[in-house]
Amino acid sequence: MFVLRRLHNTKQVNLIKSITENNRQHFQLKRWTHDYLTLEISGENLSFPYVWLRDNCQCEQCFHQSARSRILDWSKFDVNIKPKDVVRNGNSLQVNWNDGHTSKFELSWLKFRSFTPENQQRYIEAIYKPKKITWKGEQFQEICSKHEYDEILNSDQGLYDWLLKLSRYGVALIQNTPNSETAIDAIVERIGFTRRTHYGVKFVVQHVPNTSNVAYQSSNLQMHIDLPYYEYCPGANLLHCLVQTKSFGGENLLSDGHFIAEYMKENYPAQYKLLTELEVEWSDIGEEDSNEFFKLYRAPVICLDKYGAVTRINFSVPQRGSYFPGSIDMVKPWYEAHGLFLALNHQFSAKFKTKEGDILAFDNIRLLHGRNAYEDNNNNVRKLIGAYLDWDEIYSRLRCLKVKLKKDDVVY
Incomplete structure (x- = not known):
């Protein structure tokens, strides 16, 4: 806002907006060059593959809550899916995908399913089989x-x-x-x-x-x-x-x-x-x-x-x-x-x-x-x-x- 107040005409404002948008898109493309997202959760750096996150979207279009079953149409699924943007709000995460879909996850839910050998072993003993x-x-x-x-x-x-x-x-x-x-x-x-x-x-x-x-x-x-x-x-x-x-x-x-x-x-x-x-x-x-x-x-x-x-x-x-x-x-x-x-x-x-x-x-x-x-x-x-x-x-x-x-x- 400070920058915009010092500009003297609309052309300059539009120019700055264009540069800002281009930089933002460039940042996003650079940010999502890997196939996974890394988050810090409870002191641990945990990585989650994009394809797994999209496959496990919990929204009502992708997951039937009472049946606890995945219902997304896999014939239209893109295994090369990438995030467009990721927003972390407190204990939750929102992923806006490049196909226009939005997924939300609780961080505790993600941590419980994380891919480190230690967490996977804890899951096995806690849930799969003692x-x-x-x-x-x-x-x-x-x-x-x-x-x-x-x-x-x-x-x-x-x-x-x-x-x-x-x-x-x-x-x-x-x-x-x-x-x-x-x-x-x-x-x-x-x-x-x-x-x-x-x-x-x-x-x-x-x-x-x-x-x-x-x-x-x-x-x-x-x-x-x-x-x-x-x-x-x-x-x-x-x-x-x-x-x-x-x-x-x-x-x-x-x-x-x-x-x-x-x-x-x-x-x-x-x-x-x-x-x-x-x-x-x-x-x-x-x-x-x-x-x-x-x-x-x-x-x-x-x-x-x-x-x-x-x-x-x-x-x-x-x-x-x-x-x-x-x-x-x-x-x-x-x-x-x-x-x-x-x-x-x-x-x-x-x-x-x-x-x-x-x-x-x-x-x-x-x-x-x-x-x-x-x-x-x-x-x-x-x-x-x-x-x-x-x-x-x-x-x-x-x-x-x-x-x-x-x-x-x-x-x-």
Whole structure:
């Protein structure tokens, strides 16, 4: 304004305006020569690619708020989009794009999604999946948390605490469950729904003389995971102890397959490599409730993701098929590695006996479980009610609870 007041004619004013506009445009073009925008947020310099910012515009033309879904027309999307101007107002940011569109973002929302390795790791552990903590048998009493049935049913915090411990350690115990075959249903409904298999919506574990499954016997049950022959294997197992045997025996065995995998990788790398690379055929053939089934699936004993982290354990002597999908010279080395894996699981296992009213919850694609032999009598027939849950549902409930309990609105 000071400059304009000193000008004496309109021509000079227009000349200055033209120069100012040209300089402003030149500044903008120079400013947006990179493919990302760098901002200082809470003391951190964080960069956000233009294409990502435009793709994640939260306005009603681009994002459906109630459905929480992107609705921008990607057939018209320009991956080379550039800002025309950026305005920061307090805790928010406005980006005016060169296609005429305007986007607004909260800085806290951006920081939560920033691209630094540290922030990305925080996001993974806070929202995606809690970090797993491995353990060995001697640590079992320390890591196996105990939770009250009524508290899980009546308290979101109680439910969250139980699911968090289950996801971290792969095991958690519910106590004081009512003596009812339907008591487990209420726990499942607090999370989502059961994972049905060819053994039903739920299943009863007790001695059956002519059984379709060796788990339904009172003899020693070798350590295993359930249903490795499912490509999408049930993620978590819930076992409600209705009647516990009074005989000697009947103890549960549990071991952390992730700990065993880490131990083998460090101490027996050749055997570890075999168990991560050579696929095994897992199978289940039979009939349950007049339903015939013939299940087959191939996968290694230890499954890894692209980062080398363990994603799933497959192990069951009864459910390992007779067809060996590998070369003949790999057979004996694989069997030796297989035997070592089982021996280590026994070496580092925990042994305990659930009480009536306990629900033992454990990660079925991480922990191996088994049971020592026992004897029934006419007045005491051991009986458990079982149900499966998918990890998709458990993680989903955990995220919903975290947002609700922590009031963390930047998640959405």
